[in-house]
Amino acid sequence: DVQLVESGGALVQPGGSLRLSCAASGFSFSTYAMHWVRQAPGKGLEYVSGISNSGAGTYYANSVKGRFTISRDNSKNTLYLQMGSLRAEDMAVYYCARGETLTGYPPYYWGQGTLVTVSS
Amino acid sequence: QSVLTQPPSASGTPGQRVTISCSGSSSNIGANSAFWFQQLPGAAPKLLIYKSNQRPSGVPDRFSGSKSGTSASLAISGLRSEDEADYYCAAWDDSLSGVVFGGGTKLTVL
Numbered sequence: 001d002v003q004l005v006e007s008g009g010a011l012v013q014p015g016g017s018l019r020l021s022c023a024a025s026g027f028s029f030s031t032y033a034m035h036w037v038r039q040a041p042g043k044g045l046e047y048v049s050g051i052s053n054s055g056a057g058t059y060y061a062n063s064v065k066g067r068f069t070i071s072r073d074n075s076k077n078t079l080y081l082q083m084g085s086l087r088a089e090d091m092a093v094y095y096c097a098r099g100e101t102l103t104g105y106p107p108y109y110w111g112q113g114t115l116v117t118v119s120s
Numbered sequence: 121q122s123v124l125t126q127p128p129s130a131s132g133t134p135g136q137r138v139t140i141s142c143s144g145s146s147s148n149i150g151a152n153s154a155f156w157f158q159q160l161p162g163a164a165p166k167l168l169i170y171k172s173n174q175r176p177s178g179v180p181d182r183f184s185g186s187k188s189g190t191s192a193s194l195a196i197s198g199l200r201s202e203d204e205a206d207y208y209c210a211a212w213d214d215s216l217s218g219v220v221f222g223g224g225t226k227l228t229v230l
Contacts, residue, residue, distance in 0.1 A: 035219065037165075044122065044158075045165065045208050059218045082126040095164060106155040106210040106219045108176075110164045 002026045002109040004096045009114030016086050020114060022079040022096030030054075030074035033099035035107045036081050038092035038116075048094070049081065052103050059103070064090075083116070091118045123148065124209050126222035133230045137197040140225045142209030144190050148220050152212045154192035156185055159206045159224075168207075169194060196227075204229045 008020040020036070036048040049070040050059040058070050069082040079096055093115050097107030132138040142154060156169035167176050169185035172192060184195045192211075193219040196203055209222040 037219070037221075044206075044224040045159075045210075047220045047221060048202065050218060061218060062216075078185050104212045106212065107172075108170060110163050110166070 004098060004109060004111030006094065006096045006111045006114035009094065009116050011117045011119065012086055013120050014087060014118055015119075017082070017084045018086065018116060019041070020081040020083065020094055020096075020116070022081075022111060024077045024079065024096075024098070027081040027098070028106045029072075029077040031101055033101070033103045033105075034072060035097045035099055036070060036071075036079075037095045037097055037107065037110075038090075039095070039113075040089070043092075046092070050099065050103060053101060057103055063090060086116075086118045089119050091116060122223040123213060123216070123220035124205075124211065124222035126209060128223065129226045129228065131228040131230055132196075132199045134199055134201065136199045137195060137218050138199055138227065139196075140207055140209075140227070141195045142192045142194070142222050144211060144220070145193070146190060147215040148190075148192040148211040148213040149187065149192055153187065154187050155210045156183075156194045157208045157210065158190075159208065161205070165208065190215045199229055201229050203227060 003025045005023045035050040067085045084092045093113040096111040098109040153171040157165040159165045172187040173185045213220045
């Protein structure tokens with residue numbers, strides 16, 4: 001079974017940094033594109049970032065471009081999201097999600113999410 | 121403001137058929153397939169429909185999807201109380217080079 005387990009969510013002050021991780025298992029990690037999607041409290045789903053299976057291609061929502069960096073370590077079956085210059089509006093549950101073998105598709109499988117709280 | 125447009129709410133009685141619409145543009149649904157997700161309260165989203173009309177294994181055939189032009193629809197037949205959830209449509213957007221979501225539709229089973 002596909003398993004995606006996020007970690008790294010925490011309380012952080014505005015302007016601070018945080019790195020989220022997503023440990024993947026149950027599938028060939030290096031074959032699939034991966035994504036981060038977030039959901040602010042009581043709000044809908046918002047795409048944050050995506051990365052191709054090799055890591056050569058990366059994609060960002062305008063709201064996080066220049067502040068967040070997505071990366072992956074295929075040898076460790078792990079996806080990362082480095083978040084910087086955090087703002088109150090970045091507060092959300094962050095979901096790691098597995099895509100298709102090619103980029104250009106929404107996610108198929110989702111983790112349970114990790115909560116990022118931005119507050120002083 | 122979401123790129124894809126969904127009605128904020130929908131409702132039906134048990135056994136009824138309900139349809140949820142999702143309106144996009146030529147750069148997303150018009151060019152790519154639509155996906156649908158179900159999110160139960162307190163849970164992560166779950167894939168219901170992929171590539172516009174395909175059901176993953178384990179999803180009941182009461183759920184069906186369709187696409188026409190720049191719009192997509194999710195139909196739920198034989199409505200059950202456990203279908204009460206938030207439903208989101210999504211698609212890849214060629215102009216934005218990313219996934220776009222609808223704002224979500226809260227389905228109430230009366």
